Amino acid sequence: MNRTASIRRKIGIVLVLFLCLAASSGPIRHYAAFPDELRLFEGQSKRLHYAMPVHAQGSLDPQVAVVNGANREHFPVDLNKPLSIESKNSGVTKLKLRLFGKIPFKTVKLQVVPDLRVVPGGQTIGVKVKSAGIMVVGHHLIRTSPETRMSPGEEAKLRLGDLIVEINGQPLNDVSKVAALAEQAGKSNVPLDLVVQRGKSRFRTQLKPAFDLEDKVWRLGLYIRNSAAGVGTLTFYAPDQGVYGALGHVITDMDTQTPIVVGDGQILQSNVLSISKSQNGEPGEKRANFVKEGKTLGSVERNTSFGIFGKMRELPDHGLHQKPVPVAFAEEVEEGPAEILTVVNGQKVEKFNIQIVHVAKQTSPATKGMVIRITDPRLLERTGGIVQGMSGSPIIQKGKLVGAVTHVFVNDPTSGYGCYIEWMLQDAGIVLQPNQTTSKAV
Structure with a gap:
């Protein structure tokens, strides 16, 4: 029993050594590095190398690219020598390699895209940019009575980074127009209807301006910016x-x-x-x-x-x-x-x-x-x-x-x-x- 176990261990060690040698050999390394997909611009060439001492049969759409100058669909390939792929026209094809012309060996998806320079x-x-709305960059506390300070914007659940894209149904990204809208809404005691973008989502909310006792103006309780x-x-x-x-x-x-x-x-x-x-x-x-x-x-x-x-x-x-x-x-x-x-x-x-x-x-x-x-x-x-x-x-x-x-x-x-x-x-x-x-x- 001990002799059998010893033989198995030796066989295992030999197999491990064999696999390590195989993995570190040139052909195996080249094969592992050989791409499954390849992209080229029109007119661009690429060299691939298997470094394997075998011959194969290759196939490729010659309207898209050619290998080693062979302007035809099927061609012989010496895998011990580099493959030179020259792109011709934009399109997609597959480079297929078969050992001895029969055994599937490697398929590479080849994409040729129009030349770009x-x-x-x-x-x-x-750089000068205006936002697609009015950005909330802070909350401002307003004195609405001798004892009370509050922010209407904060009570309307507006957060820093929110983008006000509409006020009362009208798109708006001009900060200078906000004060007049706040005064009009405050005097008429009608809240502003807002459309707000937060990240990738939008929602509606209402904001009722408050009268600032210190500055004697109607305010939203927000710091805003649009540029x-x-x-x-x-x-x-x-x-x-x-x-x-x-x-x-x-x-x-x-x-x-x-x-x-x-x-x-x-x-x-x-x-x-x-x-x-x-x-x-x-x-x-x-x-x-x-x-x-x-x-x-x-x-x-x-x-x-x-x-x-x-x-x-x-x-x-x-x-x-x-x-x-x-x-x-x-x-x-x-x-x-x-x-x-x-x-x-x-x-x-x-x-x-x-x-x-x-x-x-x-x-x-x-x-x-x-x-x-x-x-x-x-x-x-x-x-x-x-x-x-x-x-x-x-x-x-x-x-x-x-x-x-x-x-x-x-x-x-x-x-x-x-x-x-x-x-x-x-x-x-x-x-x-x-x-x-x-x-x-x-």
Whole structure:
């Protein structure tokens, strides 16, 4: 019995060693790394390598792509040599490999999307936005009698960050008109009918203004705001679509920290006056002003987790790139050297070296796609690392626009997060999808 158990243990050890050797062998590693799905732009090529000493039969729709130059549906493949896939037309197909022409070995879903090129930004821009309503940013206590202080807005269950989108059935985002409505409702002793947006839901409520004995006016007991302004960095301009993307992160109200629902807005030319350098625990910032002539460059139509987006009438001056460059899919971004484009003085866009130290695998939109570190001694000397106002600075790797700077690490301002450009393009209305009309499986 003991001898049988000993033999089984030895066999088990041998099997474990065999599996470890197999898993660490080149062919098995290459096979494990071989993708199940592959995305390419029209005209883009990709090399895949199995490093397996066997021959196979391949099949692929030659209208979408070709392998090793074979412009036909079926072709022989030597898996010990790299496979060169060259995309041709937008569409979806499947690359199927069969050992000895019969045994299914690997199937790769191949998507080819229309070629897309955009102009990288880097220019500092001024941003002015108006909310799609009136934002509640605080409660104000009103003296309604010698002994009593109260807030009608608080009694109406309004919270910080709520957006009042209608008053008495009329859309409203002009703060200056609220006082007259409050006085009219107070004098007639009729409450205001409100439509309020809280997050993604809307509800109705009534708010009865109270007379302020100290100031002798009717008040709502609310601190309200409908606009915001600041500076950031332009990430890209897509000339074929006439749209832009900037900032790389959502604009929030400074008091409530809730995202601003944009009603309308503009981006303007801006000029960097000075830099407050970043230090550990203290992020710095760009000090900038809007250019005097106040030239409007474009509109602000959306404010999302990945920045602001809208139509652009005119590209800002002083860009390093006048011609469009290719963009990268999220899965193409690699750890290693890259560059950012940004302004640290005046309106001049400059190029600085960085290192992408970590990339997260993302198949759907998510922030914090990569971790970057500033390595350029010139930028470190002038800014101390990443500063506020640098968000949106485009990240270039191997000649492609791959993402944008989004956040700084407070305790290490030389490092921060970046998002993938694919998600910004999507929020700008540019979806990287193949034309289904040429799709074919073989």
